[in-house]
Amino acid sequence: MGENLGPRKTTTRERLITTAAELFRRQGYAQTGVNQIIQEANATSGSFYHFFPAKEDLLLAVVDHIADIFDREIFSPPADRSDDPIGEVFDILDLYRRQLNDGGFTFGSPMASLSAEVSENHPQVRARLADVFGAWTERIEVLLRRAGSHLPQNIDHTALAQLIVCTMEGAVLGTRVNRSLAPFDAVVDQLRTYFELLDSRAGVPAAVPAHRRSSSDAQPPAADWRSW
Numbered sequence: 001m002g003e004n005l006g007p008r009k010t011t012t013r014e015r016l017i018t019t020a021a022e023l024f025r026r027q028g029y030a031q032t033g034v035n036q037i038i039q040e041a042n043a044t045s046g047s048f049y050h051f052f053p054a055k056e057d058l059l060l061a062v063v064d065h066i067a068d069i070f071d072r073e074i075f076s077p078p079a080d081r082s083d084d085p086i087g088e089v090f091d092i093l094d095l096y097r098r099q100l101n102d103g104g105f106t107f108g109s110p111m112a113s114l115s116a117e118v119s120e121n122h123p124q125v126r127a128r129l130a131d132v133f134g135a136w137t138e139r140i141e142v143l144l145r146r147a148g149s150h151l152p153q154n155i156d157h158t159a160l161a162q163l164i165v166c167t168m169e170g171a172v173l174g175t176r177v178n179r180s181l182a183p184f185d186a187v188v189d190q191l192r193t194y195f196e197l198l199d200s201r202a203g204v205p206a207a208v209p210a211h212r213r214s215s216s217d218a219q220p221p222a223a224d225w226r227s228w
Contacts, residue, residue: 012041012043012047012051013051015041015042015043016037016038016041016043016047016048016051016052016058017058017061017062017065018041018065019037019040019041020032020037020041020058020059020061020062021062021065021066023036023037023040024059024062024114025106025113028113028117029059029114029117029118030117030118034048034055037058056122056124056125059114059118059122059125060124060125060128063114063125063128063129063132064128067132067135070136073095073099074092074095074096074099075092075136075139077091077095078091078092078095085143085144085146085147086143086144086147086150086195088143089140089143089144089164090188090191090192092140093168093188093191096168096172096184097181097184097185097188100172100175100176100181100184101181105175105176105179105180106176114129115129133165136165137158137161137162137165138161140161140164140165141157141158141160141161144157144160144161145157149202149203150198150199150202151198151199151202152198152201152202153202155198164191167187167191168187170187171183171184171186171187171188172184174187
């Protein structure tokens with residue numbers, strides 16, 4: 001029998017997760033009821049509680065779902081640039097920027113919104129969000145360590161990776177609030193300048209002068225991170 005090349009049917013569990021993710025994004029966790037999720041996912045209460053004994057279990061699945069999207073769409077594609085680890089960092093930022101632009105400034109991670117809403121009353125969710133933050137930081141830190149002589153020998157790679165992730169999330173918040181890419185671009189410009197300073201301290205001259213990227217620029221990632 002030949003392979004079925006048609007679109008894969010989503011399972012009930014997948015529909016519940018993706019529906020909840022969208023409703024949590026639009027309305028918030030507390031304002032979204034289980035019945036609404038069931039109805040919009042075209043599911044039944046029996047199937048809901050079969051997969052998720054409590055609403056919090058669904059929230060944990062939503063966090064994992066969004067983290068998986070970020071892994072596939074934001075963090076994994078730049079890995080092809082194995083010869084330019086700092087370039088990969090800026091490619092990650094560029095992909096995040098494109099998702100924000102393409103999604104009408106609604107795309108974003110669960111870090112800020114969910115942590116602000118549920119972390120105090122849902123310690124398991126807070127711990128899972130912390131794991132996601134830690135995984136992103138580790139991905140960036142690996143790239144920074146691979147940068148070798150482009151960074152000063154005494155640089156704290158872990159702290160620098162945390163700075164990048166926290167800066168990225170803050171830039172996303174500014175972009176979503178202002179419905180403009182200007183805050184994101186300004187932050188990336190400052191990060192680029194900072195890396196150029198680190199580059200000069202390490203004794204490796206910048207090959208290409210930095211330039212400001214316009215908010216409407218949609219070109220593919222540049223060959224060198226300094227020219228993005």
